[in-house]
Amino acid sequence: MTTAFRAVLAFTLLAGFYVLVGLIVGAAVLLDVMLIVDFHVNTLKAAIVLTLAAGALVRALIMVSRLKGGEEPGVSVTREQEPVLWQTVEDLAQRVRTAPPAEIRLVPEVNAAVSEDTRFLGLRAVRRRMFIGLPLLQTLTVDEMRAVLGHELGHYSGAHTRLGAPIYRGRVSLIATVQGLNGHPLIQRLFTAYAKLYLRISQGVSRRQELEADEMAVAIGGRPAMSEALRKIHGTAAAWDVYAQTYLSLTGAGGMRPASVFNGFHALMNDPARQAEVAGLAGRPEETSPYDSHPSLADRLAAIERLPEPPHVPDPRSALTLLRDAGVAAHAVEQSMWTPEALTTLRPASWEEVVERGMFAARNAEALHDLAVAGQRVVGAGRPYLDAAFEAIAQGRQEELAVRLAELGWSPSPTMLAGVLGQALEGVLIEHGQARWTLSWSGPARLLYDDGEEVALAEYAAQVAANPPAVAGLRKWLGDHGVRHDYVPVPDEDRPAPAPGLPA
Known part of the structure; x- marks a missing residue:
């Protein structure tokens, strides 16, 4: 099944979801009208059940429609603040034949991502953003970071981000609907089955898009850079989990917060004992599911090895060299991690x-x-x-x-x-x-x-x-x-x- 066909099928299922809601609401209204015209006890029982279920469905959809996205994470950096990083992203965007993002944000996450505000179900793009995790800049080389950025820009080039927003919205709506039907087991089972089918199809689209973006990354940075970047990201994510649970969780206790979050993470990543622990965590077999949004690491690495190796001059420097002043950038991102209350009440130590x-x-x-x-x-x-x-x-x-x-x-x-x-x-x-x-x-x-x-x-x-x-x-x-x-x-x-x- 091709990615395009899966995407069309996902949109069709999304439309079908709203049709299904409409049918249940319509059936409830019809039964209510029938009761008014010709009252029967059996009709009354069915009408009550269906009307309550229809009300729960409408309430769930209203709640989803009112959900608003919070503030964007991290800090936005301008071309004047980070000229090398911006130039790198713009050069890579040109190579994958897509427009660069309008905004780059440095975030306190072991992740890189892109988003695109769209209208008319993804037919029109409004604003593009790129999110770059500072922990990645700490652990990857320039070569590896370029491959990761090429992967994310590949999502723009393949119009993945335009498909992503409405498909994601559909997931949220379906999950909220299923949760809102707790008191209506029969109809909840119907929507649960529909949601599972939708998620299997839409997440299959997402997994295929990740492999397509990996092809873009290899074309930019080569197989070794992208493969090593994926391995490092996998290990760095495990290390960040250890860091957050063991050290960052102490924030607030004793009225203090760490004066330097990322220096602490750097120290943990360079400790030999922790390196061995993280390697063990990263080496554990992955559990896979049809509902995963990304292929497994093993599948991605295997797919990369089948791609042709492009001409490429390696750049083994730390990815932090893409920043004008890594210390200033890290401080700004750290400040974004704390609430205004934490910044004023917790003493940096x-x-x-x-x-x-x-x-x-x-x-x-x-x-x-x-x-x-x-x-x-x-x-x-x-x-x-x-x-x-x-x-x-x-x-x-x-x-x-x-x-x-x-x-x-x-x-x-x-x-x-x-x-x-x-x-x-x-x-x-x-x-x-x-x-x-x-x-x-x-x-x-x-x-x-x-x-x-x-x-x-x-x-x-x-x-x-x-x-x-x-x-x-x-x-x-x-x-x-x-x-x-x-x-x-x-x-x-x-x-x-x-x-x-x-x-x-």
Whole structure:
């Protein structure tokens, strides 16, 4: 089945979707009229079901029609700001015989993409945009970046973007319609089957378009450049996921945000241990589906190898050389990642400080506070002394303490009390300057004593939680670390921020 035929079929199915909606709405109106003319109980039941379903369909379509696109991601760069990048894109557009984009935007994503605002179901183009992920510029060579840009411009050359907008709109409408029919199982099954058929056809069009754009990319950069670019993008995306989940997720904890997002990502990408981890993640077999918008990496690489190799002079320089000042560009893109509120309320800090304060806020602060509050409630103390929790354990009232912790939001389990106690004891050491969370690009942050030894309290906390007489030894151990018996944990947000240049 050719791409053109698939596209025509997708548009036909999209039109058929609206016809199907119209038929159901029309049938509902017809039954309502029949009830008015000649009332029957059986007709009433069918009319109610069909009218409610028609209402759900119309409501779903109205909601979709009201959806408006948000602000474009990233930052727009002009020809004056990035002359080399613009010249590169314009030269490549000429090579693939298409008009260049009207706007180039640098985005904080492991991706490159193009879009095209259109009218009259894609027959008329209004404005073209190109999105270039800064992480790609960090990891690709000029040669590889040119191939990627050639691929994206190939979507313009093949009119893929004009087909994409209405087809995407159809996907959104169908999915919203299916979700809006939750109370109408019979009609929902009908539209679910129709949606699956539409998605299989339309996503098949998208996959074929990706292979066609790959042909453009190879014609510009050659097989090695495009193949290596795809492999790097696959690995960089896996690395960015690790970075976002492990490091960027600490943003906001402790009232801070990283002063340099992309320098941190560069450090992670250049760590040998992380390189091995990312290679393992990228090497996992891909799960494929008829509903995928892109062919698998293996299929794309195999298709590229079958293409002829064009004459080409390699350019192994970093793709960052396409930017006038990579540092300035990275800073601008980073600023676009934060909301106005985050920019004004979160203090920019080094990654070392973000990890140190963020890990305490994420792992220890709540455990420290809640254990003290739970202990106060169990023994009836006047204030939430941490020692009140120890006293509850010493009295053998662990079950009561666990119930109070569950009331504060902790998930009940046989090891809950030991886990909270261990995290709280870590927090005590941190609050008293005996230990600190330490940044590592090779793996998770590590809690270390001043001498570099790793803090490991989980086993000890489990022993104390299960053995009331062990509380005496715990109190002595804390006293040796300078912790007073009347110590009251202070929530992290209530502590004064450290002076610039001083440790927390």
